[in-house]
Structure formats: structure tokens, C-alpha cells
């Protein structure tokens with residue numbers, strides 16, 4: 454979602470005449486997008502700001518966006534006074550206004566709001582306490598906010614993110630997202646379909662429908678869903694997007710409780726709905742799941758993955774797991790290990806629990822020691838690596854369809870891309886293949902990727 458936010462901000466700014474550069478050294482304005490899901494997010498931000506000031510001096514304007522901006526608000530000006538502006542997660546459509554204001558403050562045309570209030574003096578320049586501006590916008594999203602991304606600002610020419618739902622109403626007890634991104638709001642299906650059609654015209658071959666939990670998709674209007682069957686608005690949306698004819702559709706992330714069999718049916722019915730589901734389980738212990746308020750049990754989760762695994766489409770399954778949640782015992786952890794062995798995940802993102810101030814779990818204390826968290830993390834990674842090796846072995850000799858995305862970072866003779874089941878696949882090839890979809894026969898299995906040759 455952060456990558457997608459950055460793409461939209463870049464689109465907006467470029468349309469106003471700004472030039473976008475990824476090279477901080479040549480930038481007049483540096484925008485830092487922040488994530489606060491885990492770890493010392495604020496600290497990372499302050500280090501970044503310090504580094505920019507040290508290398509490039511006072512000149513560049515520094516703006517902060519993303520979850521840290523939303524959660525910390527104007528306290529950021531106290532902790533890092535050289536930040537010029539703060540843009541909340543729903544204010545990303547107004548970065549240009551922030552920049553204009555900051556430039557006016559910095560050149561003295563507009564008084565720095567705080568200093569002006571303090572001194573009430575039109576000759577404000579002589580009273581300025583700081584050479585940096587202070588501008589904050591953590592307001593709501595505009596009703597007519599434009600969710601589209603210009604071709605030049607997409608991280609990939611051939612793969613595009615399409616947000617379908619923002620925010621989260623689930624309030625899992627460890628998670629900061631409902632606070633940083635607010636309540637769930639679904640985009641109208643007609644708008645999503647329109648975006649996908651535009652992307653297709655621009656040469657995009659794969660779209661990722663994204664949201665904190667995509668299967669909670671619940672738009673306020675039927676527009677765009679008419680005529681598409683399904684037991685939930687999300688499975689109807691999948692069918693509506695599939696009907697655009699775009700070659701590949703992936704979606705992430707799914708919330709296990711609301712993951713209905715109809716989603717698997719939609720995947721089975723449509724060739725362009727890819728055979729990959731990301732279904733974060735978080736823990737293998739019912740007791741911990743309850744404390745996490747995940748609203749699923751291991752039994753109900755297993756039923757869902759059994760349906761996924763029994764699909765004729767050979768659907769890849771990935772997950773997220775947290776180790777060391779407050780109160781997690783050795784016995785709870787063993788259940789997570791068992792679940793990982795049972796589920797046979799194609800890959801798993803494993804995290805050490807990180808207390809987030811403001812969440813209910815924060816109040817439970819951080820009861821599992823850092824050493825214990827690390828040891829559980831290492832063990833689970835090892836178990837998952839074995840499971841993964843076994844899962845990947847079955848691709849040996851098989852042919853998979855790969856979207857050629859870029860030259861491989863390891864060898865210029867190789868091209869790298871993703872299969873429909875979202876595996877990284879490298880194969881011998883040339884640059885002119887980039888953007889095409891190729892059948893690749895797998896000849897070698899690596900620890901996190903596959904290697905093959907074009908058939």
C-alpha cells in the first residue's frame with residue numbers, strides 16, 4: 454500500500470510540473486514514506502532525516518508521509534525540527550498544497566504558522582525561530598480523490614497495483630494499521646474495472662488488487678458488479694475484473710475468517726485469476742489467536758486451506774506468522790510449528806512480535822524475552838525452509854507461465870519474473886523478452902526461486 458501511495462503522489466506531483474527523481478542528492482524536495490507495522494519506525498525516520506541533513510544541508514525540503522506521519526502528527530516537528538511537512542495517510546492527494554505552503558514559509562512569503570501566532574508580527578522573518586517550515590495535513594481523503602497512477606510513475610511497466618479497499622476494521626490486538634489507516638472504505642467496482650481497462654491499454658499484463666483485507670470488500674454501490682455472481686462482493690469483484698480480459702490478476706491480503714470457498718471457485722472458473730492465495734494465519738494456537746483477536750480458529754483455518762489445496766488449479770499458499778506474542782508459551786509455539794508443517798506453505802513471512810504503543814496487545818506487556826523470540830524465529834524459519842524446499846521440488850520438470858519483468862540482478866544473461874503462482878522464476882533470455890509472458894520449463898530449484906528455460 455505504501456508503494457502504491459508513493460506512485461500516486463508521484464503521479465500527482467508530476468502532473469503539476471514537478472520532476473520526479475529517485476536520487477536524493479539532486480532533489481529539492483525529499484519525501485519519506487514511512488511504515489509503522491513493526492520495530493522502531495520513528496527511530497528509522499529520524500536517522501533518515503539526520504542523514505539527509507548531514508549530506509545535503511538545510512536546503513532540501515523534507516516531507517514525511519505514511520503511517521508514522523499519521524500516528525505521530527506534529528510531535529514529529531519536536532522530535533525532528535528539520536522536517537518541513539507531515540502528510541497523513543489520507544492526505545496524500547494534497548502533497549502539492551503542502552509543498553507550496555512550505556516554500557512560502559521558507560521564503561518568508563507566508564509566516565510559519567506557529568511563529569506567526571506567537572509573535573503576531575507581519576515582519577515575521579526576523580522572528581523566525583527555524584529555517585524550516587512546519588506544515589501538517591492529517592485530514593480526510595477528498596471525495597473525488599484520484600486513485601490512478603500514470604504509466605511513468607509505476608514501479609513496473611507490466612505489473613500494477615490497484616487498491617480496492619483502504620483501512621481496516623479488524624483491530625487485531627497487535628496491529629497499528631486500523632489506527633494509521635482508519636476505517637475500511639471500498640472503492641466502487643466500476644472505478645476499479647475502469648482502472649484495469651486503462652492499465653491494459655497502457656500495456657500492463659498483471660494487476661494486483663490490494664488492500665489490508667481484500668475479502669472484506671464491501672462497496673456502497675453495485676455499479677460495476679451487476680451481472681457478476683458470487684457469494685460475497687469480493688468474489689463478484691474478482692469475476693468482474695476477470696471479465697476485463699487482463700492476462701493476470703493477483704490479490705492480497707485475504708483475512709482468513711472471511712475467506713469463502715467461492716473465492717476458490719472464482720479462481721477455478723477464470724484462467725486469468727492467478728493460482729496464489731496469501732492467507733496470514735499469525736499463530737498455530739487457538740489460545741494465542743483469541744488473544745490476537747484474529748476471529749478464526751485453527752480448525753476453521755485448516756478447512757479453508759484444505760479447500761485451497763484440493764483445487765484443480767494447484768493454488769500456491771503463503772502466510773504471515775508472528776512469534777513471541779504476549780503470553781505465547783512453548784506449547785503454543787509448538788502448535789505453530791505443527792501448523793506450518795501441516796499447511797505446506799510455499800512461503801511464509803515470519804515476524805518477531807513488536808509491541809506497538811496504542812494497541813491492546815501493548816497493554817499485555819512484552820512477555821516473551823528477545824532471546825526466546827529469536828530462538829523461535831530461527832526454528833520456525835528452519836522448519837519453513839524445509840517445507841518450502843519440498844514444495845518447490847515439485848516444480849522440477851514442470852512448465853510454468855512467467856511474466857518476464859526485468860534483467861536478473863545476478864546475471865545479465867538471465868531474465869527474472871514471476872509465475873502465476875507468484876514464484877520468482879529466472880531463465881536464460883534477452884532484454885527484448887521483457888514484458889512478454891513465456892512458458893518456462895523448470896530445470897533447477899533454488900531456496901527461494903526457480904530456474905528454467907523457455908520452452
Ligand code: 5AD
Pocket residue numbers: 490491627628629733735773774775804805806807808809
Ligand atoms: N509485530 C509483529 N508483526 C506484526 N505484524 C503486524 N503487526 C505486527 C506487530 N506488532 C505482521 C503481521 C501482518 C504483517 C503485515 O505484519 O504478521 O500480517
Ligand code: SF4
Pocket residue numbers: 621622623624625628629630631665666708
Ligand atoms: Fe492489522 Fe488485523 Fe487489519 Fe491485518 S486484519 S491490517 S493484521 S488489524
